[in-house]
Amino acid sequence: MNKGKKSITGRRLAGEIRQYKKDALLSPMFTIFCVILEILIPYLTASIIDKGISVGNMNHVTRIGLLMIAMALLAAVCGIMAGRFSARASTGFACNLRQAMFENIQTFSFSNIDKFSTAGLVTRLTTDVTNIQNAFQMILMMCTRAPVTLIVALFMAFSINARLSMIFLGVMAVLIIALATLIPKAMRYFKQMFKKYDAVNGVVKENVGAIRVVKAFVREDYEDQKFKNAAGDLFSNSVNAEKIISLNMPIMMLSVYTCILLISWFGARMIVSETGLTTGELTSLLSYVMNILMSLMMLSMVFVMITQSAAAAQRIEEVLNERAEIVTPENAVMHVADGSIDFDHVSFSYNRKSGSPVLSDINLHIRPGETIGILGGTGSSKSSLVNLISRLYDVTEGSVRVGGVDVRSYDIDVLRGEVSVVLQKNVLFSGTILDNLRWGNENATEEQCREACRLACADEFIERLPNGYNTYIERGGTNVSGGQKQRLCIARALLGEPKVLILDDSTSAVDTATDARIREAMRTHIPGTTKIIIAQRISSVQDADRVLVLDEGRISAFDTPNNLLATNPIYQEVFNSQTGNGSGDFDEAAMKDSHHQKGGERA
Numbered sequence: 001m002n003k004g005k006k007s008i009t010g011r012r013l014a015g016e017i018r019q020y021k022k023d024a025l026l027s028p029m030f031t032i033f034c035v036i037l038e039i040l041i042p043y044l045t046a047s048i049i050d051k052g053i054s055v056g057n058m059n060h061v062t063r064i065g066l067l068m069i070a071m072a073l074l075a076a077v078c079g080i081m082a083g084r085f086s087a088r089a090s091t092g093f094a095c096n097l098r099q100a101m102f103e104n105i106q107t108f109s110f111s112n113i114d115k116f117s118t119a120g121l122v123t124r125l126t127t128d129v130t131n132i133q134n135a136f137q138m139i140l141m142m143c144t145r146a147p148v149t150l151i152v153a154l155f156m157a158f159s160i161n162a163r164l165s166m167i168f169l170g171v172m173a174v175l176i177i178a179l180a181t182l183i184p185k186a187m188r189y190f191k192q193m194f195k196k197y198d199a200v201n202g203v204v205k206e207n208v209g210a211i212r213v214v215k216a217f218v219r220e221d222y223e224d225q226k227f228k229n230a231a232g233d234l235f236s237n238s239v240n241a242e243k244i245i246s247l248n249m250p251i252m253m254l255s256v257y258t259c260i261l262l263i264s265w266f267g268a269r270m271i272v273s274e275t276g277l278t279t280g281e282l283t284s285l286l287s288y289v290m291n292i293l294m295s296l297m298m299l300s301m302v303f304v305m306i307t308q309s310a311a312a313a314q315r316i317e318e319v320l321n322e323r324a325e326i327v328t329p330e331n332a333v334m335h336v337a338d339g340s341i342d343f344d345h346v347s348f349s350y351n352r353k354s355g356s357p358v359l360s361d362i363n364l365h366i367r368p369g370e371t372i373g374i375l376g377g378t379g380s381s382k383s384s385l386v387n388l389i390s391r392l393y394d395v396t397e398g399s400v401r402v403g404g405v406d407v408r409s410y411d412i413d414v415l416r417g418e419v420s421v422v423l424q425k426n427v428l429f430s431g432t433i434l435d436n437l438r439w440g441n442e443n444a445t446e447e448q449c450r451e452a453c454r455l456a457c458a459d460e461f462i463e464r465l466p467n468g469y470n471t472y473i474e475r476g477g478t479n480v481s482g483g484q485k486q487r488l489c490i491a492r493a494l495l496g497e498p499k500v501l502i503l504d505d506s507t508s509a510v511d512t513a514t515d516a517r518i519r520e521a522m523r524t525h526i527p528g529t530t531k532i533i534i535a536q537r538i539s540s541v542q543d544a545d546r547v548l549v550l551d552e553g554r555i556s557a558f559d560t561p562n563n564l565l566a567t568n569p570i571y572q573e574v575f576n577s578q579t580g581n582g583s584g585d586f587d588e589a590a591m592k593d594s595h596h597q598k599g600g601e602r603a
Contacts (some may be wrong), residue, residue: 010316012321016093016097017093019092020096021093023084023089023092024093025085027141027144027386030078030085033074033488034079035152036069036148037072037074039152040057041071041075042070042284042287043156044071045284045287046070046160046281046283046284046402047280048060049059049280050143050281067161069515082140082533092266094133094136097129097132098129104319104322106175109324109325109392109393110392110473114350117317117557118200119198119199120198122201122205123315127197129312129316129333130169130197130317131305131309132309134309138305142302143299143302145298147290150292150295151290151409153288156284156288161281164263167259168259168289170294172292172293175251175296181298182251187331189238190241190311193237193241197228200227203223203230203334216314229564249297252296254295255293264282270580278488288289291587292432297551326392326394326412326447327412328410328412329408329409332409332411332414336403336418336419339368339390339403339418339499340366341364341365341500342366343362343363343388343400344363344400345361345362345363345397345398346363346388346400347359347362347398348393348395351382358381359554361398367530368528369529370530370531370546370577371472371530373440373540373541373546374534375570375571376570377539377570381552382550383504387419387421388533389402389502390415390416390419391410396410402419402500403418417496419500419502420496420501420502422492422493422502422504422506424504424506426488427477428473428480429473430475432467432469432472433462433471433473434469437449437495440452440492441496442494444495445538453491454521455518456490456518456521457521458487482509483509483514485509486506487514500533501529501530503531505536505542508535512537512539515537516539519540522545540585549568549571
């Protein structure tokens with residue numbers, strides 16, 4: 001990271017201190033007072049020895065002794081206040097950072113989220129912020145204490161005896177060279193640690209999220225070994241860094257003892273020869289040895305922590321500076337007229353710069369209230385197509401219009417309120433069934449929730465539960481079956497009374513009879529809503545007005561099921577594979593009769 005980036009990072013992160021600026025200023029102030037009082041105590045000790053004990057003046061000893069006690073108590077109070085304010089400022093800063101990151105993550109589009117791994121975001125919100133918090137607290141405490149101690153102690157030492165104090169400068173130079181050699185080596189390991197943390201978090205998240213699969217396939221030992229490998233990498237990386245940092249203390253103590261020996265030797269000779277040094281002054285100089293060299297050690301540790309946290313700061317900055325690629329435009333359209341959908345020469349690629357398009361030259365017109373089925377093989381980009389309608393992604397070329405207006409012109413909340421999507425991966429949140437349903441409409445009454453569940457055929461299992469609609473759903477919906485979860489998600493989408501309802505393979509876990517009842521309920525009770533059904537089963541789209549067949553991101557056909565059965569080889573292949581051996585959900589005659597009946601109704 002270059003200097004410009006570092007300064008930008010510092011300003012960006014410093015902006016999150018906000019309401020804790022007062023605490024961040026008070027902590028160094030109290031630290032300075034504490035240091036000054038502590039540094040004056042050795043000076044007063046010299047006065048007691050030279051002007052009190054040596055000449056037998058007990059009044060002087062008592063007076064200066066009481067003053068030293070008062071200064072020590074005041075220094076302790078200042079130290080406590082400095083610690084209190086630094087703790088409040090650092091924890092508040094960390095809280096603001098986490099809140100700012102989380103709020104920004106909520107604005108991300110799918111393409112933004114694709115840039116960060118889930119484990120990486122978790123590490124940034126936890127470990128990285130903790131490192132920044134610790135570094136900030138160190139800055140408030142040590143970055144004030146160490147320089148002030150160093151400057152004041154050197155001043156006091158030189159004021160006592162300048163010639164003898166030159167020893168400090170010589171030892172300090174050697175110590176600085178040694179630390180400057182060690183710290184860069186340690187930093188290389190510290191910068192690698194964050195990726196190791198990501199790996200550990202990734203293994204834990206994957207294992208806990210898929211624990212049922214792990215146990216079903218008896219793969220506990222394999223997962224244990226995978227975690228052991230990730231944790232082992234982190235351990236070895238940490239040990240290598242700490243081995244280098246651990247040399248800091250021996251070098252520091254060697255410097256301290258060297259100073260003590262040299263000052264004692266030369267100081268004793270000066271006292272004996274009576275060349276301008278007293279016993280009390282020598283005692284003070286020996287006290288300042290610890291003050292000066294320990295302040296250097298504190299500075300070295302602060303430098304280590306700041307350098308270590310610089311990588312964390314950069315990772316946090318990446319999240320904070322990430323701007324949502326999909327935003328509400330100025331003068332946004334606030335009303336969706338109807339459920340008509342138009343794709344006009346649409347192409348889409350997940351990687352705009354270098355990725356090959358997953359959808360190419362898509363042209364469609366869907367009328368309001370139509371029921372559209374979408375079929376295609378795995379990887380034919382069915383989900384990618386419907387994600388463009390609710391603007392979960394933006395098109396790379398062309399335009400998508402809903403209600404006759406380009407989706408990029410709508411207020412995002414308005415558009416997604418009118419285009420409800422039941423995603424392929426169904427997600428429920430911890431809370432009651434009613435709590436989950438009201439994600440679709442937070443103001444929905446219990447009666448409206450019951451009606452939506454009736455349309456989604458979810459009422460039949462909810463009413464059998466001991467607590468009915470107040471049954472608690474575990475995180476991720478682990479205490480309901482896949483089919484029950486799908487029906488609850490459909491009901492949740494219906495509560496929003498959308499103009500467009502998209503079911504992305506959302507009935508795959510329910511039986512065909514229930515699937516048929518859900519489709520019939522939607523056909524008769526929400527006829528004005530445009531319904532798009534992505535399915536793998538022919539039976540799920542047999543009563544659709546038209547079916548879109550996708551093949552490798554291109555439109556293979558878009559027609560009624562009967563016409564497709566007669567003309568489209570992909571549709572024929574799917575139909576025959578599911579019904580040709582008599583094991584399908586319906587027969588061709590039944591499907592034709594169904595469409596003749598619908599044709600009569602529309603006529």
